[in-house]
Amino acid sequence: MVAQVLSQQVPIVLNALFLASVLFLLGTGLSIIYGMLNFLNLAHAAFLILGAYVSATVITEVVSAVGGTVGGGVLLVVLLVGLLVVVPAIVSVVGLTMERTLFKPIYGLEDDYQLLATFGVILMMEDGMKFIWGGQPVSATRPSTLLGGVELFGSTFPLWTLFATGVTAVIAATLYYFFEETRLGKITLAMAENDEIVGVAGIDTRSVHLKVYVIGVGLAGLGGALYLPNASMTTGLSLQFVILAFAVLVIGGLGSLKGAIAAALLIGFVRSFGTYYVPQLALAIVFLLMAAVMLIKPTGLFGDIKA
Amino acid sequence: MSQDTDTGKRTVIQDSLTTPSGLAAAGLVVLGLGLPYLPGTGQFEVFLTAQILAFAIAAVAFNVLLGYTGLLSFGHAAFFGGSAYAVGLVLRYTEIRELFVLLPIGILAAAVLAVIIGYISVRHTEVYYALLMLALSFLLYVVTVKLYTFTGGTDGVPIPSPTVAGVDYVAAWGYSGFLQGVLYYAIVLAFLVSIALMWVFMNSPFGLTLKTIRDSPDRARAIGIPVVRYRWYATIVSGVFTGVGGVMYALLNGHVTPGTVLHWSRSGELAFMAVLGGVGSFFGPIAGAGAFILLRSEAQQLTEYWHFVMGLVLFLVVVFEPAGVAGLVKRGYRKANELIDERRRE
Amino acid sequence: MRPSLEPDGDVVKRGVPPVEPPVDRRTFLKGAGAATVAASLAGCNNPAAGGGGNNASDGGGGQIPSEPLRMATIAFTSGPASVFGAPMMRAARMIVEQINDNGGILGERTIEMDEFDENTEDVAQQYRRLATQENYDIILGYVSSANALTVGPIAEELEQPTIIWDTGTTELFDNAITDPQYVFRTCASSSTDAVGAALVLDNALSDVGTVAGVNQDYAYGRNNWDLFTRAIEAFGIDVEVVASRFTPFPNEDFSSTIAALNDSAPDFIFSSLWGGDLVNFITQANDRNLFANTLPCFSGGTHVFADVPDQVPDGLLFGARGPHFPYGILGWNSLHEELYAYVHAVERAYNLNGEYPNSDAWATSMEGLGFDSASGFVDIPAGSHNAVEPSFWGFSDTGGQNISLRDPVWIAKEQVNPPVDKTTIEWLDSL
Structure with missing residues (x-):
């Protein structure tokens, strides 16, 4: 009896955690960049898509270059380095270039106009990625197949999703430590309160600004890297991720790390259990949740920034 | 309403008919009315103009919120698509085929949605308003896609041509005759009436109150304006007229799907039109709707990367020309005046 | 153990629909x-x-x-x-x-x-x-x-x-x-796929007792599943439908859907998934061992053979939307x-x-x-505006350089399409 319940519930919980991981990596960047730099980027989700596309290229290139010559273990390590380090780095560089050229002119605009301008940016990024990777679904599951599956309470489960969840948990803990314990973290928090005073205190706010921005974009890129070995990527998916990113932002509260963690978990569990038990309503529930949170606690679960 | 405002309004109208821009507007109206009879005008030009007018109604209505009340909505697809779907579902499930019944039904649907969605959303402002509108309208989209057996899911619903005042013009004149002789004029009429009504609203004390709220909500509150309630009213007015645009689009298009009328990117497009035309100007969004549709049509013919072109244009307009086409025209007009003055001086 | 195909030879025939009369393709194209x-x-x-x-x-x-x-x-x-x-x-x-x-x-x-x-x-x-x-x-x-x-x-x-x-x-x-x-x-309607799958079930898979569906939650998926279930009823096929799942389109996460399918353990799955969704479903289902005891049947998915060959496992049943696959x-x-x-x-x-x-x-x-x-x-039958085509099925074969279909079966076009004077639903209801 217990075994049966476990075999039914455990896969759903693990699915929920994996979903939550991707959502956390997606939503946190959006949230900290908005909360601390006051820049609302509708196009943020496109960095996750970019991360996934770059991962596909990295995986394909690595496999074709060394796949035949080294053993599975070595190949896996090389792939992991590529996904966890190289992909976020490339996405960050792209993000930084865009920051210099496209985003700098719109920092001064009101939130509303930032949304509109970055709506334009997302259209450009989508077509840019289409130009490079084509319009067809891109898929590369080698890292996942190398890791294989694990038998859990009578059902098989892909290790990749567990690995991705673990990586995300470590990152969440690190970020938490960073903002609570380190000097840069404290400065960033102070900047969220008042940019000018921090500047007057002799701190190079622009450099802090860039660091926070790069972390946010890199996390989205990493989200794409962890996502791809499990599922394919197509242009057009970014509009879906845009909505989910904002769901995390709104439910968790603007600029709150705790909020992003909580919101990602909440959405992950709602979607996972919702899809299992009430498949008709799974997607609708997320938006009901989003509207409900905004009505009951407009600042989000953990937000304290005035709505 | 006092005698004075009435007289004042009359003077305004008289004045505006004697100014160059007033004359230009009158000329455009005459041109619009005569369009199907102009030499060289085919069915497509009539269709395209009607489409621009349908979107122009919605874009001006959108700007009632963005330009006049200072609220950005990412949920206007709910009103645009809500009214279009109301018409589609009535056509699907009843024997009603009459334009003069369908139009009020569509408007009513948009009004009900605007009352409910607006009531919830106006508790917040700025980006929260935008996001709440987005969430609620997306809910409507998801539900419409999900209720496949009732709504037809992503296949959408067909919109067969309606009768007008009981006459089946399609049977009598063929579709082309109906489009160019009846539907087009219905849309022109809906456009003129909607624009006139919104213009009156925006230049009434109601409109001035909205502007006061936009410029400073705190000051508005201090002088006793119920800010939240007025924002709600503005959302309803905007939603209702967006619904008029939605009905006209549906009748013209002949088929509606969730993807074309209810998806949040449709809200983004309305915002695009308003910004492109110029949110600071009442008539700007009309130009914006026209520019948007022509631009997109051209871009699609030019390149498969037309999303990029549209995105770039939106970005550049927001960053470099926030006053939109209206701003460009105004500047051009001023430049021209200066040049004329210079010439005179010489 | 997964059920395997044993065609009756009458409705469901082994092999490839004949090209008759045989025309040398090159001559044909040249002329x-x-x-x-x-x-x-x-x-x-x-x-x-x-x-x-x-x-x-x-x-x-x-x-x-x-x-x-x-x-x-x-x-x-x-x-x-x-x-x-x-x-x-x-x-x-x-x-x-x-x-x-x-x-x-x-x-x-x-x-x-x-x-x-x-x-x-x-x-x-x-x-x-x-x-x-x-x-x-x-x-x-x-x-x-x-x-x-x-x-x-x-x-x-x-x-x-x-x-x-x-x-x-x-x-x-x-x-x-x-x-x-x-x-x-000039292509067959979904009737060819959905009714064809039901006939395969009826005439080639006698040991199947339970059936499930995974289809995209939009018109194509709904239309296919609707026709498939109607056909089961119309032909009086003795199977129980244990789950019918509609997934968003497009969708990247099938994990909970697969968990639900694993729990209802059907013998046979009818699916009209295609594109990225199909790739995701196959990958994630394979990771979760769904196909160990279940025979999945993908009615319109052969395009993944060319698009993502390394994601296609051996031995899944694929339909080719008409008799296309053997010839390209x-x-x-x-x-x-x-x-x-x-x-x-x-x-x-x-x-x-x-x-x-x-x-x-x-x-x-x-x-x-x-x-x-x-x-x-x-x-294109006289009085009709719609081509009719035979229904064609086979198992993915990853043995060769390209993925192909092995052990194919086919069903004549008259058996998977309505006669000219009936709509698909009218036809199925009249059987």
Whole structure:
């Protein structure tokens, strides 16, 4: 009896955690960049898509270059380095270039106009990625197949999703430590309160600004890297991720790390259990949740920034 | 309403008919009315103009919120698509085929949605308003896609041509005759009436109150304006007229799907039109709707990367020309005046 | 243990639908543009042609327009459905080139083809522009059912010859256009896939007791599952439907859906998933061991063989949406049929009437058209605007250089399509 319940519930919980991981990596960047730099980027989700596309290229290139010559273990390590380090780095560089050229002119605009301008940016990024990777679904599951599956309470489960969840948990803990314990973290928090005073205190706010921005974009890129070995990527998916990113932002509260963690978990569990038990309503529930949170606690679960 | 405002309004109208821009507007109206009879005008030009007018109604209505009340909505697809779907579902499930019944039904649907969605959303402002509108309208989209057996899911619903005042013009004149002789004029009429009504609203004390709220909500509150309630009213007015645009689009298009009328990117497009035309100007969004549709049509013919072109244009307009086409025209007009003055001086 | 196919040989037959009479493909293609070969093909093989014996030398004679034929082709070249659209567009280019190299239609009139992306937010406007503004002689295309349903009625209203090339929805001629004049579809409707799968279940899989469905939550998926379950009822197939799942479209996460399927443990899964969704479902289901005891059947998924070969496990049941697979990919075949249907209809009308056909004469000539194509006999029955095709199934075979189908079975076209005078639903209800 217990075994049966476990075999039914455990896969759903693990699915929920994996979903939550991707959502956390997606939503946190959006949230900290908005909360601390006051820049609302509708196009943020496109960095996750970019991360996934770059991962596909990295995986394909690595496999074709060394796949035949080294053993599975070595190949896996090389792939992991590529996904966890190289992909976020490339996405960050792209993000930084865009920051210099496209985003700098719109920092001064009101939130509303930032949304509109970055709506334009997302259209450009989508077509840019289409130009490079084509319009067809891109898929590369080698890292996942190398890791294989694990038998859990009578059902098989892909290790990749567990690995991705673990990586995300470590990152969440690190970020938490960073903002609570380190000097840069404290400065960033102070900047969220008042940019000018921090500047007057002799701190190079622009450099802090860039660091926070790069972390946010890199996390989205990493989200794409962890996502791809499990599922394919197509242009057009970014509009879906845009909505989910904002769901995390709104439910968790603007600029709150705790909020992003909580919101990602909440959405992950709602979607996972919702899809299992009430498949008709799974997607609708997320938006009901989003509207409900905004009505009951407009600042989000953990937000304290005035709505 | 006092005698004075009435007289004042009359003077305004008289004045505006004697100014160059007033004359230009009158000329455009005459041109619009005569369009199907102009030499060289085919069915497509009539269709395209009607489409621009349908979107122009919605874009001006959108700007009632963005330009006049200072609220950005990412949920206007709910009103645009809500009214279009109301018409589609009535056509699907009843024997009603009459334009003069369908139009009020569509408007009513948009009004009900605007009352409910607006009531919830106006508790917040700025980006929260935008996001709440987005969430609620997306809910409507998801539900419409999900209720496949009732709504037809992503296949959408067909919109067969309606009768007008009981006459089946399609049977009598063929579709082309109906489009160019009846539907087009219905849309022109809906456009003129909607624009006139919104213009009156925006230049009434109601409109001035909205502007006061936009410029400073705190000051508005201090002088006793119920800010939240007025924002709600503005959302309803905007939603209702967006619904008029939605009905006209549906009748013209002949088929509606969730993807074309209810998806949040449709809200983004309305915002695009308003910004492109110029949110600071009442008539700007009309130009914006026209520019948007022509631009997109051209871009699609030019390149498969037309999303990029549209995105770039939106970005550049927001960053470099926030006053939109209206701003460009105004500047051009001023430049021209200066040049004329210079010439005179010489 | 997974059930395996044991075809009864009567309804479900082993092997590949015959291409009859055998035509050497190269000869056929070479001659396709030339009037003689094309006319004899259009004539002789046509079950409905009155004066079918005509050959070009005694028919024809009228003026052939000297300006090239203007043809607009529309398909998704971007977005998820580009898995169908992009190869189709390439195929169209190749086939038009072939026809032109042979002189063109009737050996004289070349085709000028322009391409348009279906991924536009304004299908009606685009269609009207092409039909009334740019005056294309023929518009070919449309992958999405919503788009086909949108443009279908407009095409009739504008009297614009239009051929739909890939949309499966039975709604097109069952509801949207009940009395078509100018709109044709040269691929089989979803009936071929869904009813075919049910017949495979009935006549080749006797040990299946439980059935589940995974389909995309949009019209194509709903239409397929609806037809499949109706067919189960219509044929009185003794199986229990234990789960029917509709997933969002597009969807990246099937994990909970797969968990639910694992728990209901069906013997057989019917799925019309395609594109990225299908890839995701197969990958994630494979990771979760779903296919160990369940035989999945993907009605329209053979395109993944070419797109993502390393994601396709061996031994899954695939349908090819008509008899296409043995002779090449779906995109190539459906284009081939569509373009040649147009050309043959023009040539047939010319040869029978002695003058180059206008839209009406072309439409008359399309009805009842039949000809041999690279993937078998194309049959648009008299009185119908929709081609009927046999249903064709096989197991993914990853042994070779490319993935192919092994142990194929097929079902005759009459058994998976409604007769001309009935809609699909009427037909199934009447069984």
